[in-house]
Amino acid sequence: MIEKLKELKNRYDFLVTESSKPELIQNIEEWRKVTKEMSNLEEYAQLYDEYMIVQHNLESAQSVLSESTDNELKEMAQSEVDEQLKKLNELDEKIKLALLPKDSRDDSKIVILEIRGGAGGDESSLFAAELFNMYKKYAECHNWKIEITEYNETEVGGIRQAVMIIHGKGAYKRLKFESGVHRVQRVPETESQGRVHTSTVTVAVLPQMEEVDFVIDEKDLRTDTFRSGGCGGQGVNTTDSAIRLTHIPTGMVVTCQDERSQIKNREKALGILKAKLKDFYEEKAISEHAQERKQQIGTGDRSERIRTYNFPQGRVTDHRIGLSQYNINEFMLGDIDTMLDALHIEDQKLKMESETKVK
Numbered sequence: 368m369i370e371k372l373k374e375l376k377n378r379y380d381f382l383v384t385e386s387s388k389p390e391l392i393q394n395i396e397e398w399r400k401v402t403k404e405m406s407n408l409e410e411y412a413q414l415y416d417e418y419m420i421v422q423h424n425l426e427s428a429q430s431v432l433s434e435s436t437d438n439e440l441k442e443m444a445q446s447e448v449d450e451q452l453k454k455l456n457e458l459d460e461k462i463k464l465a466l467l468p469k470d471s472r473d474d475s476k477i478v479i480l481e482i483r484g485g486a487g488g489d490e491s492s493l494f495a496a497e498l499f500n501m502y503k504k505y506a507e508c509h510n511w512k513i514e515i516t517e518y519n520e521t522e523v524g525g526i527r528q529a530v531m532i533i534h535g536k537g538a539y540k541r542l543k544f545e546s547g548v549h550r551v552q553r554v555p556e557t558e559s560q561g562r563v564h565t566s567t568v569t570v571a572v573l574p575q576m577e578e579v580d581f582v583i584d585e586k587d588l589r590t591d592t593f594r595s596g597g598c599g600g601q602g603v604n605t606t607d608s609a610i611r612l613t614h615i616p617t618g619m620v621v622t623c624q625d626e627r628s629q630i631k632n633r634e635k636a637l638g639i640l641k642a643k644l645k646d647f648y649e650e651k652a653i654s655e656h657a658q659e660r661k662q663q664i665g666t667g668d669r670s671e672r673i674r675t676y677n678f679p680q681g682r683v684t685d686h687r688i689g690l691s692q693y694n695i696n697e698f699m700l701g702d703i704d705t706m707l708d709a710l711h712i713e714d715q716k717l718k719m720e721s722e723t724k725v726k
Contacts, residue, residue: 502542592608
């Protein structure tokens with residue numbers, strides 16, 4: 368493990384030297400590649416340096432402990448040994464986690480978050496709007512930039528489907544486990560008998576790399592223009608600038624209406640479509656080799672769910688990790704970090720167990 372860390376540290380040091388060479392600085396494309404790799408390796412280099420310092424301190428304290436005849440000095444040395452051993456154990460865990468296989472998509476700073484109503488009619492659309500606002504508030508709390516590219520409103524103030532693009536460091540890594548069916552249990556405002564209804568909303572979280580390397584043949588696209596609707600206000604267009612792109616082979620549809628220019632709306636819609644198609648074909652290829660691979664979005668049926676929001680009990684339960692929180696009001700205001708942290712810890716645990724079995 369430490370040998371692997373040393374290799375990565377050596378590679379990092381080599382790249383630091385390379386990045387300062389005048390000939391590389393003049394080649395902007397190569398310089399970007401080098402600095403990007405440096406950024407990816409920086410964590411390993413820091414961990415290696417930290418490990419070597421702790422190891423050196425431990426060996427020094429052990430040397431004093433074994434060679435000294437002064438009881439007071441030996442006691443101090445023993446205390447130092449205990450402290451450095453504790454640090455070493457903590458570092459071992461950090462290094463194990465750092466060396467686990469990485470999801471290459473975690474580097475994406477752009478997230479396409481899509482929400483649509485599932486089973487439950489008006490109540491489903493209303494909860495879809497609440498989830499949309501929850502993620503919007505979460506993004507705002509992290510100072511991430513938000514673009515709402517589609518907002519298909521219902522007559523009761525809910526949403527049939529909405530899409531936001533989130534720009535921010537770590538955005539995909541934080542939100543990737545939100546994909547799936549979210550179930551809500553509560554008494555709708557229209558329910559006169561006070562019965563609890565169950566509805567669902569589906570969420571998709573897709574990474575969009577800064578340069579999506581997925582090529583779409585123009586002949587496979589149908590482009591329709593229409594007048595923007597949505598949330599209202601000054602941003603609603605009075606011209607046919609909204610764009611709907613349909614990928615004919617798959618039937619996948621993307622709408623973008625936040626810009627006043629058809630050209631800009633088409634560019635954004637095409638970027639979203641590329642990311643969705645790339646994800647679609649990757650999932651399809653994976654499922655052919657692994658039948659147990661979970662799909663990002665289910666059918667929206669009530670029996671499918673990753674999380675339940677039970678308003679009468681004030682409870683939010685994530686069924687994948689069996690964690691329940693009784694802070695539903697705060698949760699719906701974007702206070703979801705505790706849940707996201709637990710999901711990441713469980714993912715790391717499963718990866719470590721998998722790595723151990725392989726070895």
